[in-house]
Amino acid sequence: MYTQALNEKDPNAGKDKAEDPVLEARFQARVDEEMRIEPNDWMPAAYRRTLQRQIAQHAHSEVIGMQPEGNWLTRSPSLKRKAILLAKIQDEAGHGLYLYSAAETLGISREEMESQLLSGKARYSSIFNYPTLNWADMGAIGWLVDGAAIMNQIPLCRCSYGPYARAMVRVCKEESFHQRQGYDIMMQMAKGTPEQKAMAQDALNRTWWPSIMMFGPHDSDSSHSEQSMAWKIKRFSNDDLRQRFINATVPQAEYLGLTIPDPDLKFNEETGNWESGPIDWDEFKRVLAGNGPCNHQRLSTRQKAVAEGEWVRDAAAAHAAKVAARAANKEEAA
Ligand SMILES: [Fe+2]
Numbered sequence: 001m002y003t004q005a006l007n008e009k010d011p012n013a014g015k016d017k018a019e020d021p022v023l024e025a026r027f028q029a030r031v032d033e034e035m036r037i038e039p040n041d042w043m044p045a046a047y048r049r050t051l052q053r054q055i056a057q058h059a060h061s062e063v064i065g066m067q068p069e070g071n072w073l074t075r076s077p078s079l080k081r082k083a084i085l086l087a088k089i090q091d092e093a094g095h096g097l098y099l100y101s102a103a104e105t106l107g108i109s110r111e112e113m114e115s116q117l118l119s120g121k122a123r124y125s126s127i128f129n130y131p132t133l134n135w136a137d138m139g140a141i142g143w144l145v146d147g148a149a150i151m152n153q154i155p156l157c158r159c160s161y162g163p164y165a166r167a168m169v170r171v172c173k174e175e176s177f178h179q180r181q182g183y184d185i186m187m188q189m190a191k192g193t194p195e196q197k198a199m200a201q202d203a204l205n206r207t208w209w210p211s212i213m214m215f216g217p218h219d220s221d222s223s224h225s226e227q228s229m230a231w232k233i234k235r236f237s238n239d240d241l242r243q244r245f246i247n248a249t250v251p252q253a254e255y256l257g258l259t260i261p262d263p264d265l266k267f268n269e270e271t272g273n274w275e276s277g278p279i280d281w282d283e284f285k286r287v288l289a290g291n292g293p294c295n296h297q298r299l300s301t302r303q304k305a306v307a308e309g310e311w312v313r314d315a316a317a318a319h320a321a322k323v324a325a326r327a328a329n330k331e332e333a334a
């Protein structure tokens, strides 16, 4: 799962030494020619920071995003659903791992990223700060949140930074399974009893707006977009991607017999687009700033997991040290 890069002020903006114009021109020419930038290549300091921030936010979103779904693991309605959900959540953990590794190639350590997350300073997608109140939420999340992730991440497979682009290829394949398992849950619920259909509608009502906010602020308010486009970190604007998502999703909701909770949603014959009503950006900012319904819970669950896992990490490190010492003794004896 993922969001567009979140708008955040770069605290070091404007503080960089002037870049070497020759190196900078060579870098931009490589980007323009669609060549990948690799970890040991020269890159502008701001490019490096932008990617460190974006990839870390992406990784945090994958990791925190496991919690709303983990909430339903023990209450899945069947063994089959439980196995599917478990596999899906494990995929998200894997996405976090690939992404932290990709960010590390830019010179930031995993420990540093983790401590930023645990201190509450790092941002992650606002969608994961909402509660999951009924089983159909597992369907709505897969269908809409992972669906939005695919829209965002397919273009990232062509991101100019090699390790990030390559990580996205496998992630996208897995997101596609996540989206389908979610839609399948929605389909079963929508075809079920009136109560089950009402649960599916309720899940859609609560998930719709946060999922379209995942594409980030309107282009007119998106401070990093232009530079990220020039660096080919980003290929499409927030509004473009949001529009594609809405166009793809409205017919899917119709097929389910569910109603998108937007009374202003209308089809524009001329453009062929489904036009959305106004988005509540105050809610988006509030949740992103740490004041959503579950921000505190998500962070404290993560902090608790890290603290409770400390003895496991210590034991693993002690075991690894013993194995290494034994191997060294054997070598000496030989
Ligand atoms: Fe996913």
Ligand SMILES: [Fe+2]
Pocket: 001, 002, 062, 091, 092, 095, 149, 171, 175
């Ligand atoms: Fe994911």
